[in-house]
Amino acid sequence: MVNLSINLNNAMTKTTELKGSSFTLSALHLxxxxxxxxxxxxxxxxxxxxxxxxxxxxxxxISNAGKDINFEQLKVAIVDAGMIPVGISGCKEQALQNQAKSAGFAIMNAARTVKENTAAESTEAEPSSQPVQGRESALIIRTPVRSGQQIYAKNRDLIILNHVSAGAEIIADGCIHIYGTLRGRALAGANGDLEATIFCQNLQSELISVAGNYWLSDNIQDEFWGKGVVISITDNTLSIEHLAL
Structure with a gap:
């Protein structure tokens, strides 16, 4: 009985643990x-x-939405559309922030590196375009990726030696290489790496994304549909070109 009591007490000493993490979120710009x-x-x-x-x-x-924003109405409209609003960004005025928080929004700011009191200080903060250091060897998948499957290559590149079916999702913190037909969703640079690139032999994708910038299938020009392509970030926007073999 004594031993049982001690074990239970030890198990109760740590009920939760708060850790930092990062996620890729869609952003709606009003x-x-x-x-x-x-x-x-x-x-x-x-x-x-x-x-x-x-x-x-x-x-x-909301940086371009003005100061007259009904946050309660905004929240209801986003939920009604089918998504879950978690926060607002682009808001510097305390009064607006208070209104947003009262409506249940978190106040979110894009992360940036700030250097103070240095001779080489930049006048404008820019996102880092350096690849992630210490990246692991690539994750290689040889079998088809079926509808409903999700594959995530954490802190490394992802190589698919087969097809990716519609309804499947492949994600990598690094680059993605697909040596078959891509019909599902491909998200490279999931941790924000602007150097990440998608290489695809046959592009028929539902969605492609690099470092949070994405296109749906209707954004892909006809000249690239069903072709070998390279998708990357240029000037903070998605860029696509034919794959030179």
Whole structure:
């Protein structure tokens, strides 16, 4: 009986643990204060890729939305569209932040490195384009990736030597190489690495993403559909070119 009591007490000494982590979130940029227009836009995107966007978390950037924002209405509209609002960004005014927090939004700011009191101080903070150091050897998948499967190559590249079916999802913190047909979703640079690249022999994807920048299938030009391509980040936006063999 004594031993049992000691074991239970030891088990209860640590009930939770709070750790830092990072996740890739979609960001909705409001170009004005028209909440209905933003909600309609979200609904259109979700209909195109419901498996990816439905019930997915989203951050709302309000930097261009003005000061007259009904945050309660905004929250309801995002939920009604089919996504889960988790926070706002682009808000520096304390009054707006208080309104957003009262509506249940977290206040989120993009991470950036700030250097103070140095002769080489930059006048504008820029995202790092350096590849992740200490990356592990690539994860190699030789079998087809079936619909409903998700493969994540944490802190390394991902190489698929087969096809990726519609409804499947492949994710890598580094680059992604697909030596078959890509019909599902491919997300490279999941930890924000702007040097990440997607190499694909046959592009027919539902969604492609590099460092959080994504295109749905309707954003891919016809000249690249079904072709070998290289997808990367140029000037902070997605860029696509033919794969030279």
């Amino acid at each position: 170009i004005d204060g028209d909440i209905k227009k933003a909600s309609d836009h979200l609904k259109e995107k979700i209909e195109l890729a419901p498996n990816f966007f439905a019930s997915a978390p989203v951050v709302i950037d």
